[in-house]
Amino acid sequence: MDKLYIFGVPIHRVTMIEAVEILKGYLKEDRIHIVATPNAEIIMMAQKDEEYKKILNETDLNVPDGSGVVFASRVFNKPLKERVAGFDLMMEFVKWASHKDVSIYLLGAKPEVVEKAQSNLKNLYPSLKIVGFHHGYFNEKEEENIIEDINKRAAQVLFVALGAPKQEKWIYKNKEKLKVKIAMGVGGSFDVIAG
Numbered sequence: 529m530d531k532l533y534i535f536g537v538p539i540h541r542v543t544m545i546e547a548v549e550i551l552k553g554y555l556k557e558d559r560i561h562i563v564a565t566p567n568a569e570i571i572m573m574a575q576k577d578e579e580y581k582k583i584l585n586e587t588d589l590n591v592p593d594g595s596g597v598v599f600a601s602r603v604f605n606k607p608l609k610e611r612v613a614g615f616d617l618m619m620e621f622v623k624w625a626s627h628k629d630v631s632i633y634l635l636g637a638k639p640e641v642v643e644k645a646q647s648n649l650k651n652l653y654p655s656l657k658i659v660g661f662h663h664g665y666f667n668e669k670e671e672e673n674i675i676e677d678i679n680k681r682a683a684q685v686l687f688v689a690l691g692a693p694k695q696e697k698w699i700y701k702n703k704e705k706l707k708v709k710i711a712m713g714v715g716g717s718f719d720v721i722a723g
């Protein structure tokens with residue numbers, strides 16, 4: 529896939545429509561696909577955190593989340609096409625998924641926030657298949673049970689809202705255990721959806 533590097537972080541040259549198509553394609557493949565949404569802040573974090581930079585180089589898709597990133601890309605011959613914000617991509621995907629048999633799990637944010645986020649999503653898209661949710665304030669011991677819950681409920685898509693870089697590191701660390709097809713870090717999106 530066409531990409532450019534900003535300070536060592538790959539960003540794919542995709543539009544929103546293309547990104548949604550790529551996610552749909554991931555559902556047809558029987559393995560986990562990690563999606564990140566680098567913005568200027570994340571790229572700066574990766575400069576001071578080699579582990580984070582390495583993870584961002586091993587994800588399947590990095591969408592340009594942030595007008596700063598798109599603007600900075602103008603110094604390249606082929607700049608990025610448009611901003612694809614993580615929140616917008618999640619919402620576009622969920623809209624499509626609500627007409628399909630796609631199972632979704634929400635992990636992250638405070639207990640009342642993730643609960644409200646899932647009920648707001650269900651109100652917005654009554655046929656959306658949210659198979660489970662869990663807040664993002666858990667310890668290592670509880671982690672195994674959460675992963676088991678995600679797998680037991682046969683979630684295909686896992687949205688992880690633990691903030692950057694925690695969410696990407698968590699997904700990466702558990703990529704072998706998670707039986708989902710897409711795991712995407714979505715930052716503060718559940719807070720926005722919860723209103």
Ligand code: UDP
Nearest residue numbers: 636637638664665689690691692715716719
């Ligand atoms: N969060 C969490 N567990 C943690 C730390 C943060 O679930 O241990 C949640 C927090 O409640 C919020 C989200 O992660 O819903 C982080 O949002 P923020 O806007 O800080 O993330 P960003 O978009 O800046 O990456």
